[in-house]
Structure formats: C-alpha cells, structure tokens
Amino acid sequence: MAQRKYVSIKEVAARAGVSFQTAGKVLNGGDVRVSAETAQRILTAAKDLGYRPNTIARSLVQRTTATIGLVASDATDIAIAQASVAAEQEARRHGHSVLVGHLAAGGADGADIVRTLIERRVDGIIAAAPEIEEDTRVAELLRQYVPAVSLQAVPGGGVPLVGSNHRETGRLATDHLIGLGHTAIGTVTGPFRRRVTRSRLHGYEDALRNANLETPEDLVAEGDWTPKGGASATRLLLERSPGITAIFVHSDMMAMGVLSALFQAGRCVPQDVAVVSCDDIPFAEYLTPPLTTVRVPLAETGRQAVHLLLRSIAGEQVPERPPLLPVELIVRASAAPPRKAAPPRKDNE
C-alpha cells in the first residue's frame, strides 16, 4: 500500500549527474544530441527510480493534452456504447486518451459536462448523445472552444457530423417487408423530435410510396429507444390497427420490446407479424427469433468520428458533411411473408 511518490526528471538527472533538461531530452523529447553513454546512464537511472513522465507538466507547456472528450448517452443504449468504445480504442491507437461524461437521464447536464471537458483542456470533443441534439448551449460551446465532431445534429451547425444513411436505413427495412408481400406495415419510431427518427421515417414513407401503399397515421407509433417504449408502442399499434402484419422498428433495443409485446399479445413472429429493425447490435442474432435488421456500422462511426476529430485537431479543414456510412440489410428470421389467408385474429368487430 505504501504509495510511491512520483519521481521527477530532476531526481533522475541528479542521479545520472546531468542537467534535468538533458535528462528530459533522452527520456521524452526526441532531440537526441546526447552521447550514447550518458543516454544510457540516464535511462538506467530512470528505470532504477521508476520514473514516469508527468503528462500534466508536459501538457502545460505544449498546450495540448492528447486527450479527447466524449459526451455520451447514459450508455444503457448499447448502440451508443458500441460507438463510444470503438472511439476510445481508436483514439488510444493514436496516442490519445479519452475523458468521458455520460449524460444523466434526460440529458440536461450536457453543457456542464462539456464545460468540464473544456476546462480540462481536451484537444477535441466527440458528442455521441441524441439527447443534446437541440441543446444550444452545448452547440455554442462545441463551436467556440475546441474542435468537435458530432454523431447527431447540432443546432446552428458548424460541427462536422458523422453517421450513416438513416433514410436509406428506413427504406431498406421497409422495402424488405414490402418485398415479402406485406401491405399493412407499421413502424415503431424513436422520439419524433430526433433527426434520426425523421430520416428513418422518411425512408419508410419513400418505400411505401414507391409501392403505392398508403401511410395512415395510425400505423406510426412513437417509442423512446428503450425496450419498454418499444413494447408500449407496439401495444398501441396492435390496438389501433389489428390487421397489421409487419413492423419496422427504429432500433434493435426497441425491437426487443416489440418482440416481447407481440409474444404477449399472442402473435407469432414472423408468422403473424414480421419484424425488421435497425442497428444490428451484437446480440440481435440471439433474440427469439433472430432479428432481421439493417446493420448500422456503429463501431465504424465511432472510429470515423475520431479520425475526423484528429484531423481537425491537426488543423486540417474537415468537411461538415463527410459521406454517410453505408448500411446493409441483414436477413435473419424475424421477417417472413404474410399468411396468405386473412390476418390471424379479428378481435374487434
């Protein structure tokens, strides 16, 4: 337990009999105008003493911390967690550390978190939290102080956005259901206020329109990204449109709730109701039934965010709208053609 006091470069230098600046050169700086012999002496002194460079001091003089800040949703949302873990690992691969802040439920503390990151002089910030999509205080901070990259819309713009093609996602999923022969296709969406939601909804409508299908309002139910929200949206859907034979869900997490609600309502998936969702979180394959879903490259998104951010930190000009990452339909078992005959049950009437 006896915690060791950190040893500074001066103590190493003293032990090696050189000036501390010289020791600095061989231990950290690359400017090696030092004889091999003294270098060796310094090195062994450092090792003997257990010297660890003090990054804080270095940051102070270099005015850069090799740290990036990450504002993320309370990561019970696995999709976000995927992206942020990937981002951290990628940042580390490039010699940067990551300081995280997870929003409280509701996300009201976004600005506080960002302010803290700024005071800690992070070199850049990645925002991965749909909740702050409308937070103008956060947007202001992101624009003003450090380079930033966002995974969701930023009010007022000025911050590069990375992400995938959400509209295409909605279209792909819905097209798949249409291709299977469904016509009564509902959707369980994310919160309406979110861009993602609206884009995916557009994709859904695009597909329906192409197939000359109506999009009655009561086929759309709003969720909140949680399984619970997915379940209640589904119940609403079943109540309003008992004849529904297919559902496009805006996230795998919600799809769990959808499957659960359908099961409880006695509807078999995929025989009675087909389900297609999006994200392809790691265990989508292990749900019952395995989820047909549009894969969103979550980890890749996180990595791309880091790349852009590092470029921006390096002073490069980065496009505010880099190309969207491609999505891909993964066919599993949760979507099948509708039963030929009439829908399974006729509760009402």
Add this chain to the structure above:
Amino acid sequence: MAQRKYVSIKEVAARAGVSFQTAGKVLNGGDVRVSAETAQRILTAAKDLGYRPNTIARSLVQRTTATIGLVASDATDIAIAQASVAAEQEARRHGHSVLVGHLAAGGADGADIVRTLIERRVDGIIAAAPEIEEDTRVAELLRQYVPAVSLQAVPGGGVPLVGSNHRETGRLATDHLIGLGHTAIGTVTGPFRRRVTRSRLHGYEDALRNANLETPEDLVAEGDWTPKGGASATRLLLERSPGITAIFVHSDMMAMGVLSALFQAGRCVPQDVAVVSCDDIPFAEYLTPPLTTVRVPLAETGRQAVHLLLRSIAGEQVPERPPLLPVELIVRASAAPPRKAAPPRKDNE
C-alpha cells in the same frame, strides 16, 4: 469555426487592473481577502473575456488532478457497462472526471492502459475488467502508484475489492430451480478461470448438495460471457444430458444465447427447460420469455467503487474486503416447475 484562444488569468487581471494572483483568488481560490468592488471588476472582466480556468496548470501545482482512471472490459458486456457508467456519474457528482480505457479483446493491453493512466496522474484507478484478474503486471502497477479499487480479484491482493456475493447468487438461482421441483439442473458458467465463475459454481453446488442432488460433471458447461458462448454451451449440455430440465446461467448475456439455443433445439422455455440466470440487465424483462434472474447491483457496485476510491484518495484507510453487496432473486417467466407426468396442457398460452 474560428477557435478562440484560451484566455489566461493574467489577461483577466490586466483587464481588471489587478495582479494575476489577486484575480486568481477571486476566480478560483476561496481565500477572499479582496474588496467586493475589485472582485466584481475581476468577475466581469473574466466573463467578458470568456475565461475558463486551466485545470492543467492547477493540477500541476496542486499535484492532484481530480481525475480517476477506469479500466473496463470492451463494454459489449452490458453488465460492465452498467457499472462503469454509474461509476463515472458518481465520480462526477463528487467533482472528479473519468479517464477510460477499454481493453482490447483478450485484455492483453491492460498494463499499457494502466500505465497511461498513471502517467496522466489520475488520482486513483478503478479496475472493472475480469480479463485482468490474473494480470500480475497490472496488479503491480495498481499497488504501487495510486489508490485503486477493483471489481475483480487482483493477484497478490493489496487492492480493495468491491462486488456482490457471487456464491449466494449461485445458491439463490439454483435453490429456486430446486424449489420448483427440478432435479436435473445444469449450468452454463463463465470461464472457469474466473473467480466469479468459481464462486457461482460453488453456490450452485452448495444448493444441490443441500438438496441431496448429484452434480455430475456433464451438467456443467463453460461459456465465455457472450450469447454465442452461451448458445454453444447449451448445445453441449443438451447433447450430453438430454434429460436436463433446468439451467442456471452465469450471466444474462449468456442467457440470451441459452434461450436461443433451446428455442432452436425445439425446447420450450420454461415448459421443457427452466432457465435462471444472473445480473438482471435492464432488458432481462424483455427477453422471450422474461428472464428469471438474480439481480446483481451493478450500478451500485460502480458507485461503491467510487466511494471507496475517493476515501482512499483522501488518505483514509479502506478495508480490503468491504462487505459484499446483497443480491436478490427476481422471479419472472423463464423458470417453471418441470412437466410432471405430462399433465394435459393447452398449447402455448
């Protein structure tokens, strides 16, 4: 985009017409021997200039960063994610920031991550990664440089451990199955090398022994915490002991794989095979069927880790084995009594 250069306390002081140390006193330090008038002048100057204190400089002189390091598993494991998110939020509540590092698959980079944290002079470290349970280099670093708290065993000890009662977890789950009337109870475990696994296995054996049941080796199959591993362990179990009527699974994540494999093998849960697992991750309730599971207070574990760590940082002596957190059986639908002499049943409900 025009990034604003950070303004230092000196510029604020100049604008307010005072020495920078005086400005420092009113802006940061609490030692207010300053007239209300000058204080006000300094404050408005700071606001006009958009002054943000430079924590780096402060850390350098105070020799403390108000930052804690968190080494976590590649958080596709939701249980770990729960704990680490809670830890971060709790740390922030106490004015500390969190620097994270997620292990690569396999966890070989543990020591590198910890070394980086140390060089960044974190005030303490929380280790939340089963993979490093046997990593002696990590253990060495944790003991030597900073206060630390671990969520898993540390070779050589010397680091306080927080966590829940794993043996009790195993006992509780198995007892529940026994209580329902099962006698052919298998288990899908975590990796055998892990302490957690062994403890939960002991609990399982305790329960069986108490009930005078045998524990043949072929009722135990090793998993790896992933759904995939859970699924293949289950297939193994079914193959070796077709008569099995109940399974205790060592984590909810694996339970997803177990349910999936049982479903594919045509066994109904809970009618043909009862399943009880542990963790109670947020969506355990939304699996099909809803999972009966032993709740492990994951978030609470993260918070407790932070508390202990902060106490340790404050110089307090903390016990190496604080009391284990209590676990609790959550009964849902995935475990039912075994079929007796095949009492006539309707289809699925």
Add this chain to the structure above:
DNA sequence: ACGTTATGAGCGAACGTTCGTTCAGACCCG
C-alpha cells in the same frame, strides 16, 4: 598554427496556476 564546424551538454525561460509571505495604507487607541 589558426579559424571553422560538429558534438555534447548546460541553462534560462515559459506554460497557467496556487500558496504563503510581504507590503502599503487606513484606521484605531491611548
């Protein structure tokens, strides 16, 4: 022998704070 060039190492300054001490002046008291 002399100036020129490498080479190896030292040294002062700066980064933006906090901390403790010093100092000038106002005020009070006898």
Add this chain to the structure above:
DNA sequence: CGGGTCTGAACGAACGTTCGCTCATAACGT
C-alpha cells in the same frame, strides 16, 4: 502624535516539463 492592528492587494516561488539558445570542447581542414 506614535505605535499597533487590520485590510486589501502585490509579489516571489513553485509545480515538472519542453524549447531554443549558448557554450565549451574536440575534431577537422588548410
């Protein structure tokens, strides 16, 4: 009116680095 106390503010130093410049010595070419 002299000496003490109190108040407000200035000031020097330190934290552990990096950076650029200076300097002594040795090596070299002519």
